[in-house]
Amino acid sequence: MQIPKNLAELSSEPLHASLAAASMESMNLLNNIAGNYPEAISFAAGRPYEGFFDTDQIHEYLRAFAGYLRSERHMTEQQVSRTLLQYGDTKGVITELIARNLAVDEDIHVDPRGVVVTVGFQEALFLVLRTLRADDRDALLAPAPTYVGLTGAALLTDLPVLPVPSGEHGLDLGELLRRLHAARDAGHRVRACYVTPDFANPVGVSMTVDDRHRLLEIAAAEGLLLLEDNPYGLFHRTPDRRPPTLKSLDTEGRVVYLGSFAKSGVAGARVGFAVADQPVRGGLLADELSKIKSMLTVNTSPIAQAVIGGKLIANDFSLVAANARETAVYQSNLTQVLQGLAKRFRDDAGVTWNEPDGGFFVVVTVPFMVDDAFLEQAAREHGVLFTPMHHFFGAGTESRQLRLSISTLTPERIEEGLDRLAAAVTSRLPGAGTADATAGAVS
Numbered sequence: 029m030q031i032p033k034n035l036a037e038l039s040s041e042p043l044h045a046s047l048a049a050a051s052m053e054s055m056n057l058l059n060n061i062a063g064n065y066p067e068a069i070s071f072a073a074g075r076p077y078e079g080f081f082d083t084d085q086i087h088e089y090l091r092a093f094a095g096y097l098r099s100e101r102h103m104t105e106q107q108v109s110r111t112l113l114q115y116g117d118t119k120g121v122i123t124e125l126i127a128r129n130l131a132v133d134e135d136i137h138v139d140p141r142g143v144v145v146t147v148g149f150q151e152a153l154f155l156v157l158r159t160l161r162a163d164d165r166d167a168l169l170a171p172a173p174t175y176v177g178l179t180g181a182a183l184l185t186d187l188p189v190l191p192v193p194s195g196e197h198g199l200d201l202g203e204l205l206r207r208l209h210a211a212r213d214a215g216h217r218v219r220a221c222y223v224t225p226d227f228a229n230p231v232g233v234s235m236t237v238d239d240r241h242r243l244l245e246i247a248a249a250e251g252l253l254l255l256e257d258n259p260y261g262l263f264h265r266t267p268d269r270r271p272p273t274l275k276s277l278d279t280e281g282r283v284v285y286l287g288s289f290a291k292s293g294v295a296g297a298r299v300g301f302a303v304a305d306q307p308v309r310g311g312l313l314a315d316e317l318s319k320i321k322s323m324l325t326v327n328t329s330p331i332a333q334a335v336i337g338g339k340l341i342a343n344d345f346s347l348v349a350a351n352a353r354e355t356a357v358y359q360s361n362l363t364q365v366l367q368g369l370a371k372r373f374r375d376d377a378g379v380t381w382n383e384p385d386g387g388f389f390v391v392v393t394v395p396f397m398v399d400d401a402f403l404e405q406a407a408r409e410h411g412v413l414f415t416p417m418h419h420f421f422g423a424g425t426e427s428r429q430l431r432l433s434i435s436t437l438t439p440e441r442i443e444e445g446l447d448r449l450a451a452a453v454t455s456r457l458p459g460a461g462t463a464d465a466t467a468g469a470v471s
Contacts, residue, residue, distance in 0.1 A: 046183035089338025120145025142305025149288035173420030227387025
C-alpha cells in the first residue's frame with residue numbers, strides 16, 4: 029500500500045509497548061505465509077473440523093432459542109424480538125444455559141450470576157487479566173511454552189508473564205512453587221497462574237488427576253488464583269473417561285474457568301465466557317469483569333449468543349453429545365497422524381514426537397532449528413505448513429520443534445501433507461541429498 033507523502037507521521041510519538049513485541053507479530057506472520065502459498069497443505073491452524081458445517085442449523089438454533097424465551101422465560105413476542113435484536117445485558121443472555129451445560133458436561137455447578145458471556149475466549153482472558161492487574165508489582169505465572177493469545181493479552185494489559193517449565197504431564201508443580209516463591213521474593217505480587225489441564229495448546233499434553241488435586245492444594249496453601257482454559261477437553265480418545273476439570277474439583281473458589289464455544293459450538297459466532305464466581309467487594313468477580321466489558325464491547329452479540337444457546341437447547345445442554353461426530357474425526361485424525369509419522373521417519377533419524385490422548389496438537393522434535401525461514405521453505409518447496417514452536421516461547425527463543433494441528437484435514441490430505449512434511453524435514457537432516465537420507469519419506 030502506498031502511503032500519501034503529505035500525511036504526518038506518528039513515528040515520533042510513543043505507542044503502546046506491546047506493539048513492538050515479537051509475539052504480537054506471530055499470527056500475522058503465519059497468516060501471511062499461508063496467504064502466499066494457498067495450495068500448501070496446512071497443519072498450522074487449530075480450527076474446528078468443517079466437514080459438518082450446515083448453515084441451516086443456524087436458523088434451527090435461533091428458533092430453538094426463541095422458543096426457550098417464550099416457554100421457559102415467558103416472554104412476549106415483543107420481548108423475544110428485543111432480546112435478539114436490541115443491545116443486551118452486559119453479562120449476557122445465555123448465562124443460565126451455560127450454567128446448565130457446565131453442570132451436564134463438566135459437573136461444574138455455578139450460579140448464572142457468576143458467568144460473563146464474552147466475545148470469544150480472548151475477551152474473557154483480557155477481562156480477567158485487566159481486572160487483576162492493579163499496579164507494577166503484579167505478575168502472572170504461565171507454562172512455557174504457552175498459548176500465544178495468553179502472551180498477547182498479558183502484553184496488552186501490562187502484566188508480565190513469568191514462565192513455568194512444562195513436562196510430559198503439563199506444569200512442573202515443583203517448578204511452579206519455586207517460581208512463585210522466587211517471584212514473591214523479588215517483589216512481585218503473583219495474581220494468578222494460567223493453566224490448560226487438557227491437551228494444552230501448543231504441546232498437547234494433559235495433567236494427571238493427581239496433579240490436578242496437587243495444583244489445587246498449592247493454590248489453596250499459597251493463596252493463588254488459577255485461570256483454567258479448557259477448549260479441547262471434550263475431545264478425548266475415550267470421552268466417557270475424561271478427567272475432571274480443575275473447576276469441578278475446586279471447593280475453595282480458587283479457579284476462574286475460561287471457556288469458548290469456538291471448538292465445540294459454532295466458531296463463527298465468536299462466543300466465549302468466564303465463570304468468575306469468587307466474592308469481591310460485596311459482589312462477585314464476574315460483576316467486576318462486566319464493568320470493564322461494558323466499556324470494551326458493551327455486550328456480546330445477542331444473535332450470536334442465541335445461536336449458541338439454541339445449540340445447547342437442541343442437544344439437551346450437552347456439547348459432548350453435540351460433538352460426537354467431530355470427536356470421532358479428531359480421534360481418527362490423531363491416530364492417522366501418529367501412525368503416519370511412525371511410517372515416515374526412521375528410528376535413527378533424530379525425529380521424535382509426543383503422543384497425546386486427544387485434542388488437536390502433536391509436537392514433532394527434529395535435529396535442527398525450526399525457524400520461520402524453514403517454515404517458508406517448507407511452504408515454497410514442499411507445499412506444507414506447520415507452526416514453529418518458538419512462537420510459543422517468546423522472543424529470542426530457538427526451538428527444534430514444530431506443532432502439527434490435526435483438526436481440519438481429511439484423511440487424504442493428511443497422507444499427502446505428511447508426505448510433504450517428511451520431504452521437508454528429510455531435506456534438512458544430516459546426509460540430505462543421498463539415497464539413504466530420503467528413506468525417511470514415503471514417495
